[in-house]
Amino acid sequence: MKSMHRPKGVRSAPQQDGSLRGFTFVELLVVLAIIAVLASLLSSALNQTKAKAHQITCLSNLKQLSLAWHGYFNDNDDQLPLNKSEDGANEKLFGRRNALGSWVVGNPKEDITTRNIVKGTLYPYARFASMYRCPDDRSTVVGHPFPRTRSYSMSFYMNGDAAGIEPRVKTLFSAIDNPSPEKVFVFIEEHENSVWSGSFSVVPPEKGVLAAPIWVSTPAERHNRGYNLSFADGHVEYWKWYSSKSLLPASRPSADRHEIRDLRRLQDGVPKP
Numbered sequence: 001m002k003s004m005h006r007p008k009g010v011r012s013a014p015q016q017d018g019s020l021r022g023f024t025f026v027e028l029l030v031v032l033a034i035i036a037v038l039a040s041l042l043s044s045a046l047n048q049t050k051a052k053a054h055q056i057t058c059l060s061n062l063k064q065l066s067l068a069w070h071g072y073f074n075d076n077d078d079q080l081p082l083n084k085s086e087d088g089a090n091e092k093l094f095g096r097r098n099a100l101g102s103w104v105v106g107n108p109k110e111d112i113t114t115r116n117i118v119k120g121t122l123y124p125y126a127r128f129a130s131m132y133r134c135p136d137d138r139s140t141v142v143g144h145p146f147p148r149t150r151s152y153s154m155s156f157y158m159n160g161d162a163a164g165i166e167p168r169v170k171t172l173f174s175a176i177d178n179p180s181p182e183k184v185f186v187f188i189e190e191h192e193n194s195v196w197s198g199s200f201s202v203v204p205p206e207k208g209v210l211a212a213p214i215w216v217s218t219p220a221e222r223h224n225r226g227y228n229l230s231f232a233d234g235h236v237e238y239w240k241w242y243s244s245k246s247l248l249p250a251s252r253p254s255a256d257r258h259e260i261r262d263l264r265r266l267q268d269g270v271p272k273p
Contacts, residue, residue, distance in 0.1 A: 051136070055223040058134040058151075058189060059236050065132070065152065065187050066230040068125030069103070073173045080159040080171055081121045085197035098198035104132065107196045108150040109142050117149055120198075136222040139192035153190045153200035153217065157271050158232075160199050167273040168204065173232070178272045181232035185269035188229040194218040202266050213263045231269070239265070 072081045081103040085096040097107035098116075104123075106116030114129040126132075134151040141148055156162075156169070163169045170176050176184050188200050194217050201216040219227040219239075226240035242265075243258040 051224070054135040055228070055238065058136065058223065058228050059238065061131045061134065062152065062187050062189070062228050062230040062236045063234075064126050064128075065122065066234050066236065068122045069186060070234060071125040072103075072122060078172045078174050080173060083154045083156070083158055083160045083199050085161055085199050096197040102198055103154055104150065104198040108139075108148040109196055111149050112141050112144055112146045114149050134189055134220070134222060134228075137192060137220075148192070150198075151189055151192075151195070151220070152187050153195055153198055154187055155185055155270070156199045156201045157184075158186055168271045170271055176232050176271060179268070182235065183269060184232040184271055185229045185266070186232050189220040189222070189227040191218040191220045202263075202270055204270055205264070205267050213260045215263060219266070229269075 069081065073079055082099075082101050084099045084102050086099040097110075098105050098120075100119065102120065104117060104120035106119075114132075117123060117129045117132050129149065132150045132152060133148065137148065137151040139148050140146060154160075158169075159171050160169050163171050173181075190200055199217075203214045203216055205213065219229070221227065221241060223238065224240065225244075226238055228236060228238050230236045241258075242261045243256065
């Protein structure tokens with residue numbers, strides 16, 4: 001008996017066991033939910049990767065500034081670059097600015113171009129304006145939509161305003177010996193609401209009002225509630241805040257033991273007399 005052949009293009013009827021059935025509405029919702037979860041996980045991973053890349057770039061910027069700082073005093077008979085601030089025309093609005101002849105000039109709260117970066121004495125050693133700004137710094141110039149030109153400041157104790165008056169303020173690299181250079185911080189990522197001149201101030205523990213721990217300048221909290229800084233020997237580090245809250249406004253006593261720990265850690269990076 002001859003077998004019967006089904007003409008081409010004719011489909012067989014669905015089997016009774018349902019092996020050729022389509023998706024139900026519930027199954028479709030489950031698939032869409034899984035896709036949404038996977039997309040969310042992927043987006044979170046990409047954001048974390050981007051944030052880490054920005055943190056690494058910020059560390060690299062500080063490393064380049066540190067190399068520029070070393071290049072300067074090596075070319076200038078051990079003399080550290082000047083870090084002097086002065087009164088600005090709009091000091092009440094913007095705060096003080098860095099004076100001509102300093103490692104950087106001006107005030108990032110009011111500078112709408114990189115002109116004052118170029119005027120700085122370190123610019124010949126660090127000739128890219130992007131090195132002076134953290135990629136995670138979203139702050140803008142006061143009253144303008146322009147991104148700020150600088151995120152970093154230099155320790156007040158590195159040839160700052162009180163040079164020749166305050167023995168902690170060092171004018172020569174060779175004078176940084178207590179503590180040793182690997183423990184003394186130089187450049188630091190400063191909070192956008194704290195930064196103005198190119199000088200970052202830390203009150204030594206014995207000079208606080210009634211010996212209370214006082215903040216003057218405030219580090220940033222951009223990188224997973226942490227900040228980057230460089231040290232006099234040239235190495236850079238990332239420090240995460242012990243405190244879980246914002247430390248602004250500055251110029252006030254520390255409020256809790258974690259905040260005091262954050263302040264003491266920075267005070268340990270200040271030269272001793």
